[in-house]
Amino acid sequence: MFDRVSALLYRRRVAALWVSTVVLVLAGIGGLGVEHRLVHGGFSDPDAPSSRAGRLVSEHFPAAGDDLVLLVRGTGSVDSPAMTSLGTALTRRAAQTPGVRAATSYWTAGRAPSMRSRDGAVGLISLSLSGDEDARAKTAERLVPEIRRHAEGQTVMAAGPAQVQSEVGKQTAHDLLLAEAISTPITLVLLLLVFGSAVAAALPLVIALLSILVSRAVLNALAGAVSISVYSMNSTTALGLGLAIDYSLFILARFREELRDGATVREALRPTVRTAGRTVAFSALTVALSLTGLLVFPQFFLRSFAYGGIAVVLSAAAGAVFVLPALLAVLGHRVNRYDVFARLRGPARRAAFRTTGPAADPADGRWYRFATAVMCRPALYGGAVVVLLAVLASPFTRVSAGLFDDRSLPADSQVHRATQLLRDRFDASVLRTVPVVVEGMGRDRARDLDRYARSVSAVPGVRQVTATTGTYADGRRIQDPGPANAALADADSSLLSVVSSAEPDSPAGTDLVGRLRKVTPPGGAEPPARVSVGGQAAEVRDSTSAIARATPAAIGIVVGASLVLLFLFTGSVLMPVKALALNTLSLSATFGAMVFVFQEGHLSFLVGSPLHTGTLDATIPILTFCVAFGLSMDYEVFLLSRIRERYLDTGDNTESVAFGLQHTGRIITAAAVIVAVVLFVFAVSGVTLLKLLGVGLALAVVLDATLVRAVLVPSFMRLAGRANWWAPRPLRRLHDRIGLRESAADSGSESAGHAGAQPRDAALDRLPPD
The missing domain is CATH 1.20.1640.10 (Multidrug efflux transporter AcrB transmembrane domain)
Incomplete structure (x- = not known):
């Protein structure tokens, strides 16, 4: 063909x-306008309990939503008449903006202490937005500048998930242009050096x-x-x-x-x-x-x-x-x-x-000599590289999963500075609230809810619970319900506002979600009441669980397809297994380096000193696995094609490996360097997610093209010898029928240049019977 x-x-x-x-x-x-059709978000499982809880809060309790939080700072106290007038006016203006379900603020919600900074200089406006993540981000993008224009010279900062998504969208667009501007000239220079x-x-x-x-x-x-x-x-x-x-x-x-x-x-x-x-x-x-x-x-x-x-x-x-x-x-x-x-090269280089x-004689090439040297001591060189990769992989045993938040943006980004202000100067309930929605309670709703709230408040890690029946802590009610508590219930459901004592994205925060879900649902209704736990910690827990459930299938697809395709390409059983083992080893080293640098913060100055939270985004390891595994197989196929081509001509396994490395080593190295440069350029990105993905993939490519292709592949193939090309007789017959094989005419034309060359398939036919 x-x-x-x-x-x-x-x-x-x-x-x-x-x-x-x-x-x-x-x-x-x-492709025109594609940038405007791409959407924000997509990190959560839409069918997870936390996603259901978020939808219920948005539909039934919009006043409790915090999709967008505006921090209004004046020259004096937030309780001054001027700030009270301004804060009230801004809240009303925000509430009238299309896409806003509800708006509450320190000045319109009874001057709740949690919505006022400890020094009294900053007040909050909390907004619930309609639509999905993308719609909420676009609403924030329109609303925040509008509010700032009407702030009468006062400072307005924005935080919350919608604002994070909005700023991430702007940052990624900027980073893409910057990466292209940096990588394109570098790539052109590298290509000139190669060719x-x-x-x-x-x-x-x-x-x-x-x-x-x-x-x-x-x-x-x-x-x-x-x-x-x-x-x-x-x-x-x-x-x-x-x-x-x-x-x-x-x-x-x-x-x-x-x-x-x-x-x-x-x-x-x-x-x-x-x-x-x-x-x-x-x-x-x-x-x-x-x-x-x-x-x-x-x-x-x-x-x-x-x-x-x-x-x-x-x-x-x-x-x-x-x-x-x-x-x-x-x-x-x-x-x-x-x-x-x-003019920069000598006569030998120009030749x-x-x-x-x-x-030129391949045996005179540097890659040929290097491969031959490695194959003289395959156990020594191969074993040393395996130990090195295992050491690099060891930090991955300490991985802690999380999801991206404001700290994925640069430290000087507006949304990060606003969120950090919430962490430092406001009550912990602002960022550590876990919404718990209860549906379908029986006739004794108030009594059942009171018992349930007491049980939830006694869960280790819960600081306080607020429900329509009052405020609870340590298994008892500490405050009777007031006018604000009435907003926590409607005809169909009730909302419990649970304040955690742990950071939402910490292991303690996600563990708390698991304990909350084990609390017996309230009442004796049939069917029993349905409880949905939401919030950031629940999203982290549900997203990591969804990824864990789907990962075996993803790995099965990737590994299974690679094994089958490599068998069809080589006709060997051992070669696909070898490729899988070596790719897994190099990817494990990549994951270990990602944890060491991005989760734990070691040597982070090499990649722009991103903010580290003690967690690694849960989506990145599996994304890196699928992409990097494919790129690794890319180089595997390039190398094996020349090795197999030579082996079918000569039947000499050792010489074929050296020949294949000589004819592809320079190209694979050049391609890997260029790909690594293109990917590593994303280290300049202001979004840690892109930085992590780019650096991780670049490292995987470099490890694969150097240590794996140049050392481990020759070492393994030298140790395996002619068994590299072995397959059971039924699989060999299958490969004869459906595998990728050159025709006799093709083989004859290419074999003519090799003195005493064997027919194309003779080398395989000489293998011992199974």
Whole structure:
């Protein structure tokens, strides 16, 4: 099939480029405005008890909502006549804003002490907003500037989940532009260093542009049917640039290698598309299937990365397999023109970029010699790397899951400074309230609720409980109900406002949620009353539980697809298992480093000193696993393709490994460096979530392309010997029927260049019977 593709692309190269141009233009048009269709949030399970509690509070008790909190600071006391008049006016104006369900404040709610700072300088306006997370964030984006304009010169700061989402959206858009501005020139310089030729260096960027525009158009189309997270744009851009360069490097390297061996342009294009093109297509399929593991999670934040990632992977592969060969067919030997570093290189280095003449002996290459040295002492080198990766992975045993909040933004962001003011100068109940909604109580509602509130207040970690029947602490009622308590009940349900003694995102805070859910529901009604516990701590607990439930399925999809595809690619049982083990080892080291730096704060200055909360966002490890596993398999397929190609010619396992590393080591290293730069640039992001994801993926790529590909793979394959290529006879017959195999004609054409080469399948046939 790939031979026919290469022949067609050569004959119709101009037409193929015109079609590609039309696709590029249509994709650019189709992606217009996609930024405005992406939505905030998506970190919570919409079917979780905490999500139900949030909806009930919003519908039945809007006065208790705190989606947006405004802190109003005047020149004097909040109890002064001027501040009382201003605070009341601002509260009324906020209540009349579209999208606001209810507005209460220190000045309109009986001057509650919890809504006044301890020094009396700041008063609160608490707003309940309608709609989903995205709608609430957009309401906050409109409302906060409006309130500030009418604040009569007084300071108004904004906190709350809606404001956090609003500022995160602005920050991510800014960070995306900054990352592109930094990574694009660096990438171009690296490509020039790799290829020397300005023409060759520009080609991967063309494919990257095509893949990014196509994926933007796909996201824009999907946004009309499903929720797509604002974060997906950043990941799509980074993956599009990285993978397009990966695939283009592999195609370009093989094409230039064939030209150096004396082939014509047409002759060079055929093995390039048949071998490198097929490997790219197979690799892209592996990465795309790895990303499908994200679709099993209920949080649309994770699913969004699958939508954008799959689109950009497939478009990058299509560009590399179909568009790039057409460009090469048109350019021919001119692909090596404009060697901008020619004067900086000596004669020996310039010779490496020749397009004609015999190829150099692989045994003279540095990667060949390095692989040979490693395989002389495989247990020593491999064992040392395994120990190093195990040490790097050890901090992951201390991981503590959380969800992102205001501290995911820079320390100088307005919403973080406002929230920190709430932590420092207000009563703990402002940020540590756990809403508990009770539905369906019996006829003795007041008595049952009183008993239930007493039981809840006796739970360890509960500081105070406020219900319609009064205020409770330590299992007893400490205050009779007042006028404000009446708002905590309606005809169908009652709200208990539980003040925790622990931070919401701490392990103690999430443990408290578990204890609250175990308290016996009130009354003896049939069916019994239904209790829903909400708040930030409950969201953390429910989200981590949802991720834990879906993770086995996601891992099963990723691992199962990778094992099957690698078997079809290699015909071996051991090679897919080896790839799985080595990828798991390198990813574990990556997770350990993420905990060490981002959760515990060690060496955080290397990544911009983000605020650390003692937790790691629960979504990032599984997201990193799916994306990084796919990228790791990317390099695995590139390396194994050349090793297997050589082994089928010679039957020499050790020499084939050294040959494969010699022919892919430089390209894999260059591709990994470029991808790592593109991802690591997100360390400049002001959003810790993006910083964590970018740095984590960059580290995974670097570990995989260096320690794993350069040391562990040669060590393992040397120790396994010919068993690397073994498979039981039934699976071998299955691979003969459906596996990826070169035709006899193909093998003959490629084997001709090797003196005394064996037929393509003879090497496998010599393996011992099972």
